[in-house]
Amino acid sequence: MKRRFSFLPIVIVALLFFSLNAYFLSGLTTINSSTWLSPIVWVVAIGLMFALIYAIRTFSAQGINRFFQIIVHAFLIVFAAELIFAVFLLLGDVFRFLFSIPSHFTVAGYETMARSSYWIDFAFIMFCLTVVLFIYGITRGKYAYRVIKHTLFFDDLPASFDGFTLTQISDVHAGSFTNPAAVQKGIDLINAQKSDLFVFTGDLVNNASSEIVPYIGHFSQIKAPFGQFSVLGNHDYGDYIKWPSELDKAKNLQQLKNYHNDLGFRLLLDEHVVLEKNGDKIILVGIENWGIGFGERGDLNKALKGTANNDFKILLSHDPSHWDAQVKNYPSKIQLSLAGHTHGMQFGIEAFGIKWSPVKYRYKHWAGIKTENGRYLNVNRGFGFLGFSGRIGIWPEITVIELKKGEKG
Template sequence: MKRKINIFPILVIILVFFALNAYVLSGFGTFSPSASFAPFFWVFVISLTVALFFAISQMRAHGMSKFFQIITHVFLIMLTAEVVFAFFLLVGDVFGFLLSIPSSFEPQGYQALGRNVYWVDFAFTMFCLTVVLFIFGIIRGKYAYRVIKHTLYFDDLPKSFDGFTITQISDVHAGSFTKPKQVQKGIDLINAQKSDLFVFTGDLVNNAASEIVPYIGHFSQIEAPFGQFSVLGNHDYGDYVKWPSETDKTNNLQQLKAHHAALGFRLLLDEHVELTKDGEKIILAGIENWGLGFGERGDLQRALAGTSATDFKVLLSHDPSHWEAQVKNNPSKIQLALAGHTHGMQFGIEAFGIKWSPVKYRYKHWAGIKSENGRYLNVNRGFGFIGFSGRVGIWPEITVIELKRKV
């Protein structure tokens, strides 16, 4: 029996999309109302939209192609720039309406609707700036690795581990890389931190295990005195592509696990290890992917089996929703959880005291450190990228966490 498609939300999205473009067109028309470029504008919008739907249908049938990437990127850039332009245009229109400026005081440049051409100029400048930022994000931003350092204090950290450092990366998505030399710069930056421990918190590939093969020589260079450890993310299971058979899908996952070993990563699958120093220990646990809406595979209880409530524990769990659901209030205290998954949506603002990304509407905590109940969560913004082949405002991250004992 075929599943019925609810067409109402689709119609709403289409109407909102065309209303947005009509409003943007009215703003462009403020510059030169006499110019008849509206037909060209609509031909471009409709052609781009049709091309997008065609690209999506081709992608579903034959996989991601260069055509799909180009069309989706052009559509995303134009849509985002239009939203920015429409926002500033609306601000000007609302203020113009509320102020109800008498016509005798209108400076030259006001058009129909009482628009000030200088404000429209500003809105258009923001439109152009958005386009430039996205182009920069595609060309340079996606490899603009940065190191973010945190120092966290604990009452119950074993004395021997005071000053212990952990380097974390997440979400490599190797299938998206196109510039090995740029990736190598990220690897060099990881090793330059000289941390005691290295951890990777999932999504090594987009879909297929073979994606990491060209980069095994890069990531296998990562070394830390206490070892390199990893967990799986939602993309690592191959759930987002159609496999010839279930056996092929299973074999792909087994091959990916073998690649973790080739990288020198100890893959933690609902298990833990003890890290010892001067007769004291901390627990490093890792679970399979557990995320609301992305597969709840991981078994935290199994991963912690054999540990005590008083042990100092660090947990690797790909999806931060797991921390909210099972970790922050767990009877067996987990002092530090390390996650990734969100990428900060690869787009947002983190400057001038502002921290915003559209992903905040999906995840309660989507980047950086969160503390609750005397426990910490760090969400890494991701080393790689997927979908949008770039980053704007949310740059690829290498996290360094220093554990300190409260005195």
């Protein structure tokens, strides 16, 4: 598919980038007045901008390639680092303006206020820290798997399932992987949890079913006593690339479903299965992708047909917006829903009591456990990555949930 190249967005980005670069340079020259500094900074900025334009043009004709990834990520690192520097620089400038700190030099005939070299030094440290964080996120952070454990209490949990554990991953996006050895470490960590049940909540690939082929040997190692189950995510349907025909698109989806079987995953398509233990049972329900703005394919009524209102149910549904729209108030109680989709935007902070990511402005529940109306939702932060080939602050997640009978003590 040949994509249309639009020049206007490039002009806007270039103007923003060059304006940011000029402001960044104005601060940098406060602590280093060398005559060579300004030309070097501008040569780097202009060179990076032209390289970005060329990379986007090649992407329009050929799709994502290695050169495109390198240039886009280099541009992102420089832009983000300069933006952080500029934010601190602006704070200092506003402070000096408000408190009328005396000036000591002029620009274009206008008197300007003195900048503290100590504050500029701090801004530059933040610039360097941003570069380091992005490089770490791209090289190591995207494979820095972590296990997050939750213990959830239910009055209506069948007694035999008290202490039952499940492991959830989501959003593999196999087409983005470049390090099979690192992926294998994630697989080993999944198996090390020794959970009773394994579930995968969608987006096995970015677009094409063939993306998972190199990793079938990895993910097929995942085993659990009560089985491995999966659902589809929005990317699995191949909606984001152009196919030669609708038949080719349908064949791709069918092949992806076959690959789920090759992985040892039982793919649930608007259906449920019964898990039994010592005469007790819980219902595991899986629906096709249902997400506001990402296709509302799933049929919850169909998936629950034949179940009773008092059955204990666990729902696999890729997009957390489904929980707000249908699940949390569904007449037949669904005690636990498991979703993914958001990736936590692969960027944010979860430390020192702070939990923030830009994705919060799109999704009400974007990571972790949410409870409402006597029902739980867990949103997994994703096992893989997409778009930005890295993770900063929001690390790839393996969720382990233990079900307990009774009220939380």
